[in-house]
Amino acid sequence: MIQLTNVNKWYGQFQVLTDCSSNVAKGDVVVVCGPSGSGKSTLIKTVNGLEPFQQGQIIVDGISVGDPATNLSALRARIGMVFQNFELFPHMSIRQNLTIGQTKVLGRSQDEANEKGLAYLDRVGLLAHQDKYPGQLSGGQQQRVAIARALAMDPIAMLFDEPTSALDPEMINEVLDVMVGLAQEGMTMMVVTHEMGFAKKVANRIVFMDKGAVVEDCQKEEFFNAPRSERARDFLAKIIH
Amino acid sequence: MIQLTNVNKWYGQFQVLTDCSSNVAKGDVVVVCGPSGSGKSTLIKTVNGLEPFQQGQIIVDGISVGDPATNLSALRARIGMVFQNFELFPHMSIRQNLTIGQTKVLGRSQDEANEKGLAYLDRVGLLAHQDKYPGQLSGGQQQRVAIARALAMDPIAMLFDEPTSALDPEMINEVLDVMVGLAQEGMTMMVVTHEMGFAKKVANRIVFMDKGAVVEDCQKEEFFNAPRSERARDFLAKIIH
Amino acid sequence: ETAPTNSAELTGTLKKIKSSGKITLGVRDASIPFSYLDDKQVHQGYSIDLCMKVVDAVRKQLAMPDLKVVMNPVTSATRVPLMANGTIDLECGSTTNNIERQNQVAFAPTSFISGTRLLAKKSSNIASLTDLKGKSVASTSGTAILKQLTALNTDQHLGMNIMPVKDHAEGFLMVETGRASAFAMDDILLASLAANSKQPNDYVITKEAISVEPYAVMLRKNDPQFKHLVDATFHEMYKSGQIKTIYSKWFTQPIPPKGINLNWPLSENIAAIFANPTDSGDPSTYAEVPQNQLNVLNKKK
Amino acid sequence: MFDFDTDVIARSWEYLFLTGMAFTLKLTFIAAAGGIVLGTVLAMMRLSSKKIIALPASLYVNLMRSIPLLLVIFWFYFLVPYIGAWMTGADEPVQVGALSSCVITFILFEAAYFCEIMRGGIQAISRGQVAAGYAMGMTYGQTMRHVVLPQAFRNMLPVLLTQTIVLFQDVSLVYVLSITDFVGAASKVAQRDGRLVEMYLFIAVVYFVMCFGLSRLVGVLQKKVSIVR
Amino acid sequence: MNYQWNWMIFWEEAPDGGGTYFDTLMSGMWFTLGTAGLAWLIALLIGTCVGVARTAPNKSLAKTATAYVELFRNIPLLVQLFLWYFVVPELLPTAWGDWMKGLPNAPLVTSVLCLGFFTSARVAIQVAAGINALPRGQMMAGTALGLTTWQTYRYVLLPMAFRIITPALTNEVAAIIKNSSVGLTIGLLELTARTRSMSEFSFQTFEAFSAATAIYIAVSAIALLISNLLEKKFVIPGFSAKNAGLAKAGGH
């Protein structure tokens, strides 16, 4: 469903992505990991065209992302994305957060959008909070709302960029639980995360990046039991304590 | 060395600390943990008078912190403190950060301060960075400098407030390693942290807080193996994943 | 005179008035009694009455009985640009006619002559410029008086501290509060300031004049048709004696808003210009020019 | 010491407030509203990545900000008739009244200041918010309209209102055009009646009360509209 | 337009003595810069103290500072200047009042004081905003090291706050230069006053105002340049003040 082929990206002189290739099939849960600054966020953002890239090709559901003729807005509406800092719209109530995309982008009626949004809000266990504002929720609750917001657009795939790294430790699990549920229902997911517990539990593939390049792209078992590269071993040693 | 007796603190109507008592002997390493908002930071800040409290008593090295006659500056100079966000002074080079307290508070000569500061910088493995500015270092490096800065004042005890929670996962260990070293050398430490690995390794006592009260205050083994309170068990379940 | 009714023959201001259906007068807010706002916020004064005569003449010549008159307030800074860009057609204030200004605008026949004099507190015993040696004297910034004072100060080694102020009222306030010993300004304005003050009898105006200032209504330069009409109107007004009525209405009778009488009878000099109208910018045409003013004039040449 | 003549205020309060203050308030509100709208457009232009769009906006803003308002009022008063003639193709300068000239001048001038405020406000919105808008499939316009501007506007409300208070005080400069705003009305009365001190003290008190009241109101309002964090 | 242009007017002798019109305008410019410069010193000094006081832990001190700010920023500058010049001396004891009136350069002194106090209120707002923009932890870190409150302000908070508010202070410098033109209302012979008298004497209004506009733009450009240089000089490696998001751009 998502094919990256030799993607290269530069910020001025600095090369952030070097020949990145990968392939995410329908129903796949791919975890992207690697040291800070290795280009994980950049890579995941190229997939829905939030970051332009200079060379290579990305095909999402048959549509070429890099093609100037592509209607990126329409493409993005079909891919859900969840950010590290939740990025709920602080000036809108939870309900408005859930419906704004549906009404303004998909053109759904307010009622339909409400119904759909609240159904997903219920699914993440926060129906009671629909009239609050994001600032009144805890981090874990906000991130769950963000996931519901993305789901309400009926995406064909979901991208997560370190969804738990801005959370207090006690809140991480409530978000991971929602993500595990999604994965088990067969949602196609690309997840940048340091939570190796999550990766072990639901990922079927791990992409390990370092210095802008994809160093390993393999089955989960292979990565955890016998990482091929020195760098991946190093990274695992640092991160699991 | 640090005795807290029935400390109570209010923010207006809201009681943040309720009858908190504890006792830290010389050489103790006490880990303070508990859910977000339970008052851990507030408690640790009352110890060196950064937060005033309304009732109870805190005695540090024989000096009463709450007594209006106490020279708080002098007391604080003898207790090192490390913050979640490092709080290095961004407009000073690393060397200046290490010497400013020594020269302005302890009245040491610039040379003496330099010597001492650089010795500690070397100890945290960052001697090569003495002329850089905080903004040019990674989070882990900044936190190590912050520890060196506190140590350069020759403190009798060190307070840590979530020293690793603002760090990227790969950098957490480099900071924890420094702290383990300190603990093993016999430094008296009070550490607010969620890193249970660290607690298991070096703490001799755990203080567990909830809603402003000290719920458990016991030996590490007791806490991890058989927490008495429901809340502590709950917390441990959430945090270890 | 035959009034050309065909607008094709009209040029300049008259053509503009004909095509726009209105004439715009530039008026001042507080030039008592020439052009000012009374307490009903109506613009009136000596210069405005004169201008209205011109308006009547325009009405007649253009055969436009319901020609609209617009009053457009101007300040000393805006009067020239507004005349140049066609916003106002006549300036009815208390503008001094001099040769330098004639490079830029034209003037109707002179309608008033004032002299620059000093206003001081009676108690300070100031009778002439020499009494001001080493003292402070205020004058309104941007007026020709400042330049004369400056020149006099250097020529006669008076050592005066010359203080420019924003407007006439402030100049008076300088004397009232003792910041300045005297306020140098056109005598008629000084008289109205003193008359309006809290203690009119505390102040004197010196006899000795520093300069002669002919006032005139201002119009655009290089507009012979309109200039001719304005001149003719003034000549007619002066010859018929109408001017005497208008003059006494403003200068020897109580005037709004407070009913103060300026008591400023027609002087010989002014009577002379009513007899022989002129728009000369040379002060010596109007009166014996004080040596001071001559010095400055000569220096300029 | 002066003997204060308070009667002068009683005599003229109708003129001072119904003519003068009414004008001051009218111009303040029109200029603030117009300035904020135009300023927001300028701010978005300045933040554009395209040089051709950003450069003229930043030139305009910097030019406006380096000239004293007094001179700007003066220039616009004389040049607007010609600009009008040029735009409508008339051969005579278009007659623009002092009031409309003021309105145009203040909107154009204040827009430069409001632009910088809004620019700061827009820049302070985290890039993540924009990314979140885009990621949902919103276009640039939709992201600005629904996500960025509402937040920028609310965050900057105190500064915008402080600037409006500055504007309220600056309206007094229209005296150069002999327009009767509050200060103009007061100083006309003051000059006519020779009561400068009384009038200026009165102006000071009125301005202080109004501005101070307004800034208190800003505080209250801010608590109401500010975003819960 | 019915207007006789005469750009040579600048080289003609000005009637108020002291050389050509050009010389007059230049002397006006120096008065403008001098007034603005002196007033800026006052504004910076008082503004910093008041700004610090606004953030002080001591409530009554903070309240007093706020009252000061509100008083000076809520009355139009023009009116304040008038009050300083004409009313304050009358309210003071007679001897003091006479002393004020007798000052040799009364318009300059009054303008500098008035402009200084007026601007100090605005500087105080910026300084307080700059200090408040710093993380609360910075104050704590200073205190935790044993620095006194005063030392923490001196060595930790103020150096950072000033870097953050440099752009805002640049605006204030530009504003004080422009605002110094109100001095003309009490007879300060600064640039705008000179321009106006030139236009009055010669009636070459447009030439005079063009020159003034050009001079103001040039002065502003130079001020901006200097401030950019200062900003570069005091830049902190690895730290960007933009992150503080505080280039508040109000004022005139």
Ligand SMILES: Nc1ncnc2c1ncn2[C@@H]1O[C@H](COP(=O)(O)OP(=O)(O)OP(=O)(O)O)[C@@H](O)[C@H]1O
């Ligand atoms: N706008 C930008 N301009 C220049 N360089 C950038 C920009 N954004 C990111 N970079 C650089 O690109 C590299 C990759 O950044 P990216 O955010 O993708 O890393 P990451 O793997 O997501 O790291 P982290 O775990 O810290 O989020 C980094 O070195 C970063 O400094």
Ligand SMILES: Nc1ncnc2c1ncn2[C@@H]1O[C@H](COP(=O)(O)OP(=O)(O)OP(=O)(O)O)[C@@H](O)[C@H]1O
């Ligand atoms: N300045 C303040 N005014 C009012 N309430 C405050 C203030 N500072 C903290 N609190 C409240 O006091 C309680 C305890 O805060 P504290 O920061 O000590 O918690 P914590 O245990 O350190 O939490 P965390 O793990 O999130 O750091 C919280 O409910 C917090 O909202």
Ligand SMILES: [Mg+2]
């Ligand atoms: Mg990232």
Ligand SMILES: [Mg+2]
């Ligand atoms: Mg805390």
